[in-house]
Amino acid sequence: MKVRQAAALGPLIALLVACVFFSLQSPRFLTPENFSLIAQQVMVVGVLAIGQTLVILTAGIDLSCGMLMALGSVLMTLLGSRGGMSPMAAIALGIGATTLAGTINGLLVTRVKLPPFIVTLGTMNIAFALTQIVSRSQTVTDLPPVLTVLGNTMQVGSARIAYGTVLMLALYAGVWWFLRETAAGRHVYAVGNNREAARLSGINTERVLLAVYATAGLLYGLGSLLAVARTGVGDPQAGQTENLDTVTAVVLGGTSLFGGRGVVVGSLVGALIVGVFRNGLTLMGVSSVYQILVTGVLVILAVATDQWSRKGA
Template structure:
């Protein structure tokens, strides 16, 4: 428990330092409107990072989550716009597709015993190809209001906060409680710490792994809805960087890439760190190329710190 708190404290301190630095560089940074913008910008990656955290805690990785999200958004848009489905049914259909994609990943990992890296790398390309074929590389517009509702805002004082950002925070609260207070959550940590020991202790390791990948797929479906709500279109080109962005958020949040150690709230902090850096550097007029450079350096530092702590 103490180790988890320390792992969470480091990213939180880094976030506070980053916020302080950018506040000194730009007077616009700490305004309510700008901080609300940062929250809206990270809500898609933030929700994807919940599923990614579950998978990484079990010792795996999901490189396909971004493209599965794109597939889900196209399915929702296609069913609602082209086929005239009720928006609620279209949303359910898109989330069903992403959950099934996650289940396929889990079955390949648990039944055929393929490495998660290879499995999800392959399904990432498959999801991309299916997305392009189904959509014919076309963007869907004129979406029903229910699909874009989460992009609207509730006003807190003079600050607008997107409903999607509120939904993201509620999902993190739910994931935190489940991982900390339930037997299923403890099984996730046990499988990631030592798969064989967990099996000998009577834990159904295959079920835990399959559930983690299916939940990652479900998170991709929710993120697909948030992506549509934020942009008001179904874009087949979306999701191409989100897979690595989620890994970045999870690693920066203190979750070990080797599994068994981490806290889901840290992934939220990690996503916020990336969002704050990109927003702050934009306010400073720094080129987007340098923003990517800084993100890469942060990932390397986070992984190096993780390995050092494991050896210590």
């Protein structure tokens, strides 16, 4: 029990230690403006990480999240700015496309019995190609205001908080409640712990997995909208590192890569850890190459901690 508690508290302690360290290195770090900037920087990865968490809780992995996000953002911006479609309908179709892709992932995993790694690797490449074809590798600009409204900010004390950040927090709260308080949420953990045992206990494991991948696709669509709101464009080159960024956030947040154990809020903490490190190192003038190096070290340490906690348990 002590090992599990340490593993659960580890991400939060790491975040606090990182904040203390960078506050000593730069006087600009502990300012409301900087913290609101960090929140805006992590809101896209934070929402994608919710979907990744659901998949990893079932002992799977989703490598397609970043490319699906890019495809969704290009579709909704093209349709909303050049396709003569109302912005709300364009948003709905963009989110619908990513949800459909997530559902196809789920069907391939449950009905065709393909490994999640292979399925989502293939989907990642298909989504990348479709994004380039649809956009002709050109950035989509001149967007209607509805598409970027979540990038607007509101005054909270001396800081300005983006509406997209509020949406991210609301999504975390909703998914946390679902996993903790509903039978369907507990089924997600059961499938990740032991899929065969869950099936024998009466849980429809295929339906659970299909719902998880479809929900992940829906969340990637919301991530698309947040990406458009944050950058103000539909970028066909986006999403190329988000698959690894989300896995990093989930692992740093204490969710086991072997499935069945973790708390979705931990993924938010993990995303904030990465955001704090990148922001703090930037304020210190450290090259982005070393920021990537530090992120890699953090991932290895997090996985090692997961292994250690499993053995201790």
